[in-house]
Amino acid sequence: MAAVASCGSASTGSAVATASKSNVTSFQRRGPRASGTNDSGPRLVSIAGTRPSVRNGQLLVSTGLPALDQLLGGGLAIGTVLLIEEDKYNIYSPLLFKCFLAEGIVNGHTLLVASAKEDPANILQELPAPLLDDNSKKEFDEDVYNHKTPESNIKMKIAWRYQLLPKMEIGPVSSRFGHYYDASKRIPQELIEASNWHGFFLPEKVSSTLKVEPCSLTPGYIKLLQFIQNIISEEGFDGSNPQKKQRNVLRIGIQNLGSPLWGDDICCAENVSNSHSLTKFLYVLRGLLRTSLSACIITMPTHLIQNKAIIARVTNLSDIVIGLESFIGSERETNTLYKDYHGLIHIRQIPRLNNLICDESDVKDLAFKLKRKLFTIEVREFLCFSLQS
Known part of the structure; x- marks a missing residue:
C-alpha cells in the first residue's frame, strides 16, 4: 500500500511539474471551447463602435452626439428607429443626421443614405470632421514645440488631423464610443x-410617369424598402449570408421622409387618399430592422403634416422621437431669457426595450445651441432664475 501511495504521489507531482512548466493548469474545461463556434451559451456580439446597455443588455451605437446618447439611455439600440422632427427651416436637423453618418464612418460601419432632395454622395462630402482624442492633441502639441530636427518643422506644416491617419485605412479609425465633431470642417476624403x-x-x-394604386405604398417607398432589404440580405446583416470579415453594423439614414419629394401628399392636405402609405412604410421598415444588425435615423417635416392622427401613428411606429424647435422667426429669438440658445429639444418618446418601463430622463427643459464648431445640448437654467426672481 505504501508503494502504491508513493507511486501515485510521484506521478501526480510530475504531472503538476509538467503543467507548471507549460503554464497550463491541470484542470481543463470539458466541452467546446469558449472561443469556438460551437459554444452553446449566448455570447455578446463584439463590434467596433458598439457597447451593451447596462440597463437592458441591448447592443447600442452612438448617435454622433454624446449628450444625446446620454439622454437616450446610453445610445441608439440596434434594431430601432430614431425619428427626428425637423425644425421649421430645416437648419439644425441635417446636422444631427450628418453626425450619425459621420460616427458610422469613424467606426467603420456600413452606411445606407437615402434622400429625395440631395445626392447621397454630396451628403457624405458635407459630413463634419471628427475631433481627435486628448492623447492625440498632446502629441500634436509636442510636435509643435519640438524644433530639434528638420522633420519636426515639416510635420508642423501638415494638418495634425491628417498626420494620424494611416495611408491605407481599412479598419475603424477609433474604438471609442461616441465622438465630438467640428461643424466648421469637413471629414477627410480618405475616410x-x-x-x-x-x-x-x-x-x-423611380420614374415620374409611374402610377400607383390608392391606399398603397408610393413608388418611392416601395423602391426604398426593396433597396434596404437587398443590402441587409446580400451583406449578411440579417445572418442569411455570413459576413466575410468581422461582424459589422448597418447605419441607415433617410432624409426628409414624408415630404412631397417622396411622392407623399400628407403635407399637402389634411384628408388625403393615400394617408396610410407612410405608416405602412414604417411598419415594414421596423420589421427589417428588428431582424438585422442595423439602426436607422429618419428626419421628417412633421410641422407640415396637417393631419394630427398621422403624426400620432408615426410616433407609435417609431422607437425614439425627438423634436427640434428653432427660435428663428419666433418671439423667443429676441427674448433675453433665450439669448444663449438657438432652440429647444423635446424628447417625445423613449423606447421600452426588454422591460415594461422606459428610461426617461428627469430633465425636461433641454435647449441646444450651435457654437462655431460644436452642437451642444444643455439644461435650460433661466427657468430657475426666473422663478427665484
Whole structure:
C-alpha cells in the first residue's frame, strides 16, 4: 500500500511539474471551447463602435452626439428607429443626421443614405470632421514645440488631423464610443473613400410617369424598402449570408421622409387618399430592422403634416422621437431669457426595450445651441432664475 501511495504521489507531482512548466493548469474545461463556434451559451456580439446597455443588455451605437446618447439611455439600440422632427427651416436637423453618418464612418460601419432632395454622395462630402482624442492633441502639441530636427518643422506644416491617419485605412479609425465633431470642417476624403456606403437617390430610382394604386405604398417607398432589404440580405446583416470579415453594423439614414419629394401628399392636405402609405412604410421598415444588425435615423417635416392622427401613428411606429424647435422667426429669438440658445429639444418618446418601463430622463427643459464648431445640448437654467426672481 505504501508503494502504491508513493507511486501515485510521484506521478501526480510530475504531472503538476509538467503543467507548471507549460503554464497550463491541470484542470481543463470539458466541452467546446469558449472561443469556438460551437459554444452553446449566448455570447455578446463584439463590434467596433458598439457597447451593451447596462440597463437592458441591448447592443447600442452612438448617435454622433454624446449628450444625446446620454439622454437616450446610453445610445441608439440596434434594431430601432430614431425619428427626428425637423425644425421649421430645416437648419439644425441635417446636422444631427450628418453626425450619425459621420460616427458610422469613424467606426467603420456600413452606411445606407437615402434622400429625395440631395445626392447621397454630396451628403457624405458635407459630413463634419471628427475631433481627435486628448492623447492625440498632446502629441500634436509636442510636435509643435519640438524644433530639434528638420522633420519636426515639416510635420508642423501638415494638418495634425491628417498626420494620424494611416495611408491605407481599412479598419475603424477609433474604438471609442461616441465622438465630438467640428461643424466648421469637413471629414477627410480618405475616410470617405475607405468607407463602405450605399446611396439611394429617389430621382434616379423611380420614374415620374409611374402610377400607383390608392391606399398603397408610393413608388418611392416601395423602391426604398426593396433597396434596404437587398443590402441587409446580400451583406449578411440579417445572418442569411455570413459576413466575410468581422461582424459589422448597418447605419441607415433617410432624409426628409414624408415630404412631397417622396411622392407623399400628407403635407399637402389634411384628408388625403393615400394617408396610410407612410405608416405602412414604417411598419415594414421596423420589421427589417428588428431582424438585422442595423439602426436607422429618419428626419421628417412633421410641422407640415396637417393631419394630427398621422403624426400620432408615426410616433407609435417609431422607437425614439425627438423634436427640434428653432427660435428663428419666433418671439423667443429676441427674448433675453433665450439669448444663449438657438432652440429647444423635446424628447417625445423613449423606447421600452426588454422591460415594461422606459428610461426617461428627469430633465425636461433641454435647449441646444450651435457654437462655431460644436452642437451642444444643455439644461435650460433661466427657468430657475426666473422663478427665484
